[in-house]
Amino acid sequence: MKAIETCDLKKYYRSVRGIDGVSFSVEEGDFFGFIGPNGAGKSTTIRTLLGLIEKDGGEARVFGLDAAREKEKILTRVGYMPSDTIFYSGMRVREVIELSAKLRKKDCKKAAEELCERLDLDKNKKVEALSFGNRKKVGIVCALQHSPDLCILDEPTSGLDPLMQREFFNILEEKNREGMTVFLSSHVLSEVGRHCRSAAIIRNGEVIACDSVRALGHTGVKKVSLSGFKGEIDLDGARDIKREGENVRFLYSAPPKELLSVLSGLEFSDVNISDPDLEEVFMHYYVKEGGAK
Amino acid sequence: MTLYLHELKRGRLSLIIWSAALSFMILICILIYPEVGSQMDEMSEMFANMGAFSEAFGMDQLGFGDFLGFFAVECGEVMGIGGAIFAALMGISALSKEEKDKTAEFLLTHPISRTGVVFSKLTALLTQILILNLAVGVITALGILIIGEEPDGKKVFLLLLSYLILQVEIACVTFGLSAAIRSKGIGIGIGLAMALYFLSILANITNELEFLKWITPFTYTEGAYIVENVSLDWKYVAVGAVLTAGGIVLAFLKYRKKDIL
Missing domain, CATH: 3.40.50.300 (P-loop containing nucleotide triphosphate hydrolases)
Known part of the structure; x- marks a missing residue:
């Protein structure tokens, strides 16, 4: 029940x-x-x-x-x-x-x-x-x-x-x-x-x-963290970009293959791709549905 | 039963203060009678001949020199106005105070029906009014014994009974309003009690406003009628009973569906 x-x-x-x-x-x-x-x-x-x-x-x-x-x-x-x-x-x-x-x-x-x-x-x-x-x-x-x-x-x-x-x-x-x-x-x-x-x-x-x-974490959105990255993130589908020195973190909504293809063209020392935490999921739904305030 | 006892406990200080205050005033009124009674013999004619003023307070029909006349007017004012304000204050805040004090959420998320809440609060309210009137009744009897007067017991009882019925009516009408408001409504309660009192004065002053007698419960507490007829004016009591029932029904209907925000 x-x-x-x-x-x-x-x-x-x-x-x-x-x-x-x-x-x-x-x-x-x-x-x-x-x-x-x-x-x-x-x-x-x-x-x-x-x-x-x-x-x-x-x-x-x-x-x-x-x-x-x-x-x-x-x-x-x-x-x-x-x-x-x-x-x-x-x-x-x-x-x-x-x-x-x-x-x-x-x-x-x-x-x-x-x-x-x-x-x-x-x-x-x-x-x-x-x-x-x-x-x-x-x-x-x-x-x-x-x-x-x-x-x-x-x-x-x-x-x-x-x-x-x-x-x-x-x-x-x-x-x-x-x-x-x-x-x-x-x-x-x-x-x-x-x-x-x-x-x-x-x-x-x-x-x-x-x-x-x-x-809920499997939203099609991935959390991408790049270390030793000096360039600018200028990708379609990237949002919530946060930079601390040479460390950059952002959410990326696109098919995984496309993400890997884009990342292969960038210069960085390390990469971590994971599911976003609940807070990021929450923001994802709010942004997606146009409800973010 | 838990909520009923809880209500009595919550209201006990207020009840003690009001009972003590009204009893004290009644006792003082009774105790000063022997002293002023003799002077009243001379003054009662003057009081009875002040035209509209005398009519407004029923003094054209009551002898001030007689204990019952004095008791009906003086104690009538104390128990009429004082009792009405007490009843109105207790009635108007009975249900609304839970929302005003934000305790409604605590109370109504326990397994007790809204009907049960209204019933418990109503019975507690009526119990408090009964206790106040019993206290006043006992003190009245004591006062009469002390001064050695021997008035017609039935008339004294009917006078006190009329104040009790008046308070029950005002309490139930304000109780019904209490279900509809979210503030404590003290102003509404006192305002209503005072308005009804002044309506009774207006109704006594002029024949054109005599219809107001049907609206205000102070009509059936008029000592002159009670002392003369050894009875209450039951037609007015009946109207009051309808209003009393109306207040109770309103409380049950309104509170059952009320949103607790």
């Missing part, structure tokens, strides 16, 4: 486009990245899946359940961490975590205790006294303490220090190995490239690519 499935999902805020025909699916047990810049429609898609906003068209299903009509059933199986984690002022961290568990009618004390310890979270502090990063930690505990089947994370690592980011992804990977599906919305492409097995790229409210992270 698919953990998430959307088909031509649409949402407009009056006449302003939120998402316009989002279609993708996430397999159960996957570690899925949802990539796009601010305003692309990531949060709108997530909010529709969670029943926070009503869709204007299309379909959204979570574990086969309709996101609009069966949201309570869906939410029993989902943990969610919003990008901006805000809790009831005046409450202590412990009380917020307990409230979240009670709203789920579950006893999550043991799991909450363990998560707080791993994230080095002081449960006796008042939530308004917490830094942004510590509020994020409370959000992580609330999203994971009930052992959900699907965890939806919206920009989860902003505000977390590198050590905490590593511990956070360790926890996610452990839970993922135990069967939890992870849906990670982010514009930090390196973390998606490092941790996700599949990903979708969203641009201007539409999913423009959805595949395994490895397959």
Whole structure:
């Protein structure tokens, strides 16, 4: 069964486009990245899946359940961490975590205790006294303490220090190995490239690519690095040219034979041809679709 | 039940302050009665003959020298205006505060239906109003015992009941509006409560504006009618009940479909 499935999902805020025909699916047990810049429609898609906003068209299903009509059933199986984690002022961290568990009618004390310890979270502090990063930690505990089947994370690592980011992804990977599906919305492409097995790229409210992270790298674009190159790159199909002294790096979209033929006519001391990383893939889709800003 | 208890806990400080403030004012009003009561005998005729002013506050029909007359006017002002503002503030912010404080996302991504949220918040709101009125009722009884008055208990009960019904109506109407707005709407709440109060004064001053009596819930809290008839004016209460139901239905319908941005 698919953990998430959307088909031509649409949402407009009056006449302003939120998402316009989002279609993708996430397999159960996957570690899925949802990539796009601010305003692309990531949060709108997530909010529709969670029943926070009503869709204007299309379909959204979570574990086969309709996101609009069966949201309570869906939410029993989902943990969610919003990008901006805000809790009831005046409450202590412990009380917020307990409230979240009670709203789920579950006893999550043991799991909450363990998560707080791993994230080095002081449960006796008042939530308004917490830094942004510590509020994020409370959000992580609330999203994971009930052992959900699907965890939806919206920009989860902003505000977390590198050590905490590593511990956070360790926890996610452990839970993922135990069967939890992870849906990670982010514009930090390196973390998606490092941790996700599949990903979708969203641009201007539409999913423009959805595949395994490895397959997304096979875009027909090659990353070419030349060392000891003194000349100028003046090739059709070359872009994102970056020069540091005699080292030149660029992306090249053309058949491999043509690339080799062109390179054989250039003077350089070393060459490296590889698939681009996720960031470069992302830029490739944006430039190709004319969406780069 | 979790959300209901959470709401009561969140609102307890406000409830304590409002209950203490209104109870204190009522108690002071009752305790000063023996002192001013005798002077009131002379003044009540003057109060009853101030034309439109007397009519506006129902003083043309109530004797100030009589404890019930004094209680109905003085305590009516305290519980009428004070209680209405409390009810309006609690009602208007009940649902909207979640969006204003940005806690709606936390709450509504737990497995609780929108209908469940509205129901829990409504019952918590009504419980708070009931607690405030019980506190005022107990303090009223205590005050009457202290000054040794023996007013008709049923009349006192009906006066207090009318304020309770007024607060429930205002709370439910503002609760319905709360589902439709995204700000806390404190201005809307207080503005509505005060507007309804002044409509009742206008309706009492001139016959041309008597139709306003059907709009404002302050009509059925008029002490003169209650003391004279030992009953509420149920036709106005019935209109209020319709508005109360309208507010509740609006809240359920609007919040079920509301986008949480």
